[in-house]
Amino acid sequence: MTGDEIFRVASLGLYITLLLHVLLTGYMRDMQLTALGLSAAVALCALFAAALTRHLRPNISQFGRGRMLLELFAAIFVVTALSLQQGMPNLPLPWLIGMAGLFPLALESMLGLAATFAIALIGLAMNITLDVQPVDWLPQTFATMFVGISAIFLSTALDRGLSAVQQAHANQRRFNAIARATRNAFLITDIRYRIKFSNPALQDVIGYSPEEFDRFGIHPLAHPDDVKEHHRKLRYLRDTPKSSIFSRHRIKHKHGHWVWVETRGFNMLHDDGIDGLMFSIEDISARKDAEVKLNEEHGLLRAVLDLNPSCIYATDTEGRFTISNLTFQRRFGYSSEDELRGKTIHDLFLRQVPKTQQRTACELAERLYQLDMQVIRSGVPQQDQELQGLWDSDLRSWFRVNKYPLHDAQGKIAGMLCIARDITDRKEYEMRLQHQALHDPLTGLPNRRYLLKAISDAMAKAQESSCQLAMLFCDLDFFKSVNDTHGHDFGDKCLTEITRRILAELPTQDFVARFGGNEFVVLAQVGIDEAKAKAESLLQAVSQQLTIDDTVVKIQTSIGIAMLEREHRNPSELIRDADAAMYQAKERGRNRAEIFDASLLFNTTKRAQMDVALRFALERNELKLVYQPKVSIINGAVKGFELLLRWNNPQYGAISPTEFIPVAESSGLVVPIGLWVLEEACKQLCAWQADYPEMKHITLAVNVSMRQLLQSSFLDDVTGILERTGVSPGLIELELTETSAMANPMQTIENLSRLKKLGLRLALDDFGTGYSSLAYLQKLPIDVLKIDKAFVQGLDKNPGDAEIVRLILALAQTLNLDTVAEGVETRGDMMKLKKMGCYLAQGFAFSPPVNADMAGEMLRDAQHYQVA
Numbered sequence: 001m002t003g004d005e006i007f008r009v010a011s012l013g014l015y016i017t018l019l020l021h022v023l024l025t026g027y028m029r030d031m032q033l034t035a036l037g038l039s040a041a042v043a044l045c046a047l048f049a050a051a052l053t054r055h056l057r058p059n060i061s062q063f064g065r066g067r068m069l070l071e072l073f074a075a076i077f078v079v080t081a082l083s084l085q086q087g088m089p090n091l092p093l094p095w096l097i098g099m100a101g102l103f104p105l106a107l108e109s110m111l112g113l114a115a116t117f118a119i120a121l122i123g124l125a126m127n128i129t130l131d132v133q134p135v136d137w138l139p140q141t142f143a144t145m146f147v148g149i150s151a152i153f154l155s156t157a158l159d160r161g162l163s164a165v166q167q168a169h170a171n172q173r174r175f176n177a178i179a180r181a182t183r184n185a186f187l188i189t190d191i192r193y194r195i196k197f198s199n200p201a202l203q204d205v206i207g208y209s210p211e212e213f214d215r216f217g218i219h220p221l222a223h224p225d226d227v228k229e230h231h232r233k234l235r236y237l238r239d240t241p242k243s244s245i246f247s248r249h250r251i252k253h254k255h256g257h258w259v260w261v262e263t264r265g266f267n268m269l270h271d272d273g274i275d276g277l278m279f280s281i282e283d284i285s286a287r288k289d290a291e292v293k294l295n296e297e298h299g300l301l302r303a304v305l306d307l308n309p310s311c312i313y314a315t316d317t318e319g320r321f322t323i324s325n326l327t328f329q330r331r332f333g334y335s336s337e338d339e340l341r342g343k344t345i346h347d348l349f350l351r352q353v354p355k356t357q358q359r360t361a362c363e364l365a366e367r368l369y370q371l372d373m374q375v376i377r378s379g380v381p382q383q384d385q386e387l388q389g390l391w392d393s394d395l396r397s398w399f400r401v402n403k404y405p406l407h408d409a410q411g412k413i414a415g416m417l418c419i420a421r422d423i424t425d426r427k428e429y430e431m432r433l434q435h436q437a438l439h440d441p442l443t444g445l446p447n448r449r450y451l452l453k454a455i456s457d458a459m460a461k462a463q464e465s466s467c468q469l470a471m472l473f474c475d476l477d478f479f480k481s482v483n484d485t486h487g488h489d490f491g492d493k494c495l496t497e498i499t500r501r502i503l504a505e506l507p508t509q510d511f512v513a514r515f516g517g518n519e520f521v522v523l524a525q526v527g528i529d530e531a532k533a534k535a536e537s538l539l540q541a542v543s544q545q546l547t548i549d550d551t552v553v554k555i556q557t558s559i560g561i562a563m564l565e566r567e568h569r570n571p572s573e574l575i576r577d578a579d580a581a582m583y584q585a586k587e588r589g590r591n592r593a594e595i596f597d598a599s600l601l602f603n604t605t606k607r608a609q610m611d612v613a614l615r616f617a618l619e620r621n622e623l624k625l626v627y628q629p630k631v632s633i634i635n636g637a638v639k640g641f642e643l644l645l646r647w648n649n650p651q652y653g654a655i656s657p658t659e660f661i662p663v664a665e666s667s668g669l670v671v672p673i674g675l676w677v678l679e680e681a682c683k684q685l686c687a688w689q690a691d692y693p694e695m696k697h698i699t700l701a702v703n704v705s706m707r708q709l710l711q712s713s714f715l716d717d718v719t720g721i722l723e724r725t726g727v728s729p730g731l732i733e734l735e736l737t738e739t740s741a742m743a744n745p746m747q748t749i750e751n752l753s754r755l756k757k758l759g760l761r762l763a764l765d766d767f768g769t770g771y772s773s774l775a776y777l778q779k780l781p782i783d784v785l786k787i788d789k790a791f792v793q794g795l796d797k798n799p800g801d802a803e804i805v806r807l808i809l810a811l812a813q814t815l816n817l818d819t820v821a822e823g824v825e826t827r828g829d830m831m832k833l834k835k836m837g838c839y840l841a842q843g844f845a846f847s848p849p850v851n852a853d854m855a856g857e858m859l860r861d862a863q864h865y866q867v868a
């Protein structure tokens with residue numbers, strides 16, 4: 001009960017009693033109410049009505065502070081006014097004491113105290129007014145105060161008790177609500193583990209109701225694997241006051257499956273309110289499953305990481321390693337991820353190198369660190385970067401690197417993941433392909449494609465820095481003969497060896513390429529003088545005797561030199577000029593170097609045009625043969641003719657043999673043309689022999705080029721012609737220039753020997769202009785030496801030439817060879833030659849070359865020239 005409730009009942013009793021008192025007094029003493037008494041009576045009725053309403057409708061609050069004070073004043077007024085009525089007792093003190101014990105019950109403490117004092121004062125005032133002795137009013141005043149203050153204490157005590165009870169109720173409700181709402185099971189057991197309290201979640205977790213749980217007891221529910229440990233903990237909890245335990249174990253659910261639970265136990269035996277063991281049981285099966293799954297996934301991820309041959313690592317925002325795989329750990333000499341965790345790339349690099357290299361290692365590490373940081377700072381991935389290895393040990397290695405920023409749950413960058421795949425094999429393959437695309441497989445030299453690029457680069461550089469660039473175009477001389485004689489494989493070995501020689505001769509900064517077949521190009525940033533010097537040393541180096549597989553050969557080269565000029569718009573133009581100069585070198589006798597000048601370009605163009613025209617010359621019958629008689633200086637008789645080729649082209653007119661023969665040589669047309677000449681010669685000889693049988697000893701000399709001679713089919717072709725025409729081989733003389741014969745004398749000896757076996761006569765043309773070695777000369781199966789016209793025509797003017805002619809004649813005599821003097825133009829020369837012992841000659845002194853008809857006439861007339 002509260003102070004308000006007591007007030008509610010007591011106030012009603014007060015007003016009823018007061019009302020009865022007024023009514024009884026009025027009835028028994030015939031009381032006459034004054035106006036004041038009447039208003040007091042009315043007020044009393046109103047107070048009674050209010051108190052009755054308050055009693056009947058307790059839920060309508062009527063205890064507001066103002067209302068209570070008003071009621072107090074009204075009640076004091078009623079009591080005081082009624083006491084002044086005639087017939088009523090004079091002193092209303094019992095009523096005042098009653099009010100002092102009543103109103104503080106419904107008022108706050110301080111207000112109640114004030115009300116008590118007020119009532120006591122009113123009572124005191126009335127006593128004094130009614131002239132009551134202090135001895136009489138003092139106990140009444142004390143009684144008023146005592147009753148008022150007691151009411152205040154009572155009211156306070158009742159209010160406190162009430163709020164404590166309310167609080168307890170609220171706590172109980174809260175506890176019930178929490179116990180119901182939580183997913184964790186709570187239970188309080190006694191010391192024998194019998195349940196004293198449990199919440200509904202217990203049944204949710206293990207499926208058993210508290211009663212069933214009690215029936216089975218706590219022990220058999222635990223998993224066999226966990227039971228021992230769990231019981232040990234329970235015993236400890238039970239036996240250790242105020243202790244607590246934590247246990248993670250499995251409990252068998254009522255439905256038979258195992259439930260993972262986390263149990264926290266508290267020994268609360270010391271707490272009277274609980275007096276038991278308290279347990280909180282959480283079903284962690286889902287978490288456990290997730291944990292297991294997470295572990296499995298982690299294990300899988302670990303395996304994927306560790307089996308991955310790429311280097312994989314992750315760092316935090318400061319570049320410290322957080323995750324790394326086995327490949328990465330091994331690469332840097334670590335045995336586990338834990339060992340590496342927290343380290344930086346700097347730590348890794350410094351650990352790998354000796355003290356002396358620490359600075360370099362630091363710089364390299366810093367570079368990589370900054371690349372990582374770039375990803376972290378920008379949040380932009382770096383994808384498919386191809387980086388070369390950094391260490392001496394892995395300089396050959398290549399990696400394809402991908403880096404991605406890592407984000408935390410809030411989306412902030414938390415680090416970086418790097419995957420570096422070793423692509424060395426692929427890169428090497430690519431580089432090999434690239435190398436193959438740009439290099440010649442036989443010699444390993446840069447090929448034509450690479451050369452063009454190098455020239456372009458050098459041209460660009462030369463434009464920027466105005467440095468000089470020289471190109472040396474080298475073409476091996478008569479290399480075909482090497483192949484034909486010794487086979488292609490041998491030729492390959494020669495090319496390899498010559499490459500070695502060229503490289504050995506030049507400084508490394510010079511660029512050497514194999515332009516094609518037997519052509520090499522050198523690019524050097526030098527002036528013309530140095531270029532010439534280089535060419536000379538190359539000529540020397542290449543022409544050194546070459547021994548391969550016990551076979552000795554001598555290979556020479558012709559070199560064209562061109563300097564890069566402003567006029568050169570592209571690499572081809574520079575090559576064109578060097579090539580033109582090389583042709584010039586070929587024409588001028590090979591095994592030499594020539595420098596390009598503009599006139600060569602004209603020649604080159606002309607030669608190209610002539611080359612095209614010459615291809616049609618045979619079929620269009622533009623080639624003609626003329627015959628120059630060879631005359632005996634002894635008796636002036638015509639002994640034979642040398643066949644000379646003439647070309648009359650509708651576009652170019654008559655073209656000199658000195659012009660078109662080199663073109664035919666270089667284009668290879670000399671081969672079919674040469675065979676045509678030979679066949680024509682044989683046919684003509686047959687015709688003459690038929691017409692002039694007495695001239696059957698007449699010989700015809702036909703020029704053959706080395707190129708023809710080197711044709712593997714040449715022997716068969718010659719045999720065929722001889723057979724077809726029926727000409728005696730001894731009447732056909734094949735003339736080969738000394739220069740070409742001596743370019744590769746071993747080869748020449750071999751080829752000429754085969755021809756000799758057919759019975760043909762062989763002559764060495766232009767003798768004296770080449771550099772015949774006597775050793776080779778005596779081995780050549782030749783019959784005739786033809787003295788070059790340069791010496792013959794110098795007989796008069798140059799004593800040296802006369803001496804040479806004398807020597808040649810002596811040589812021929814020694815070697816038992818015939819001699820023919822070429823280009824004899826004057827009678828004086830003829831006489832001198834005769835005197836020196838030369839018995840055959842040809843030249844304008846006798847006759848210029850004539851056509852077949854005129855030559856036939858000479859034979860018909862058995863012409864004799866004046867030689868005395």
Ligand SMILES: Nc1nc2c(ncn2[C@@H]2O[C@H](COP(=O)(O)OP(=O)(O)OP(=O)(O)O)[C@@H](O)[C@H]2O)c(=O)[nH]1
Pocket residue numbers: 442475476477478479480481483487488489490491492495516517518586590666
């Ligand atoms: N062994 C070998 N021979 C090659 C190779 N490439 C080209 N050749 C030969 O090199 C020769 C080139 O001949 P040419 O340059 O036309 O003529 P040459 O015999 O050198 O005569 P000149 O150049 O006129 O002095 C041909 O016989 C080709 O078959 C190669 O890789 N290996």
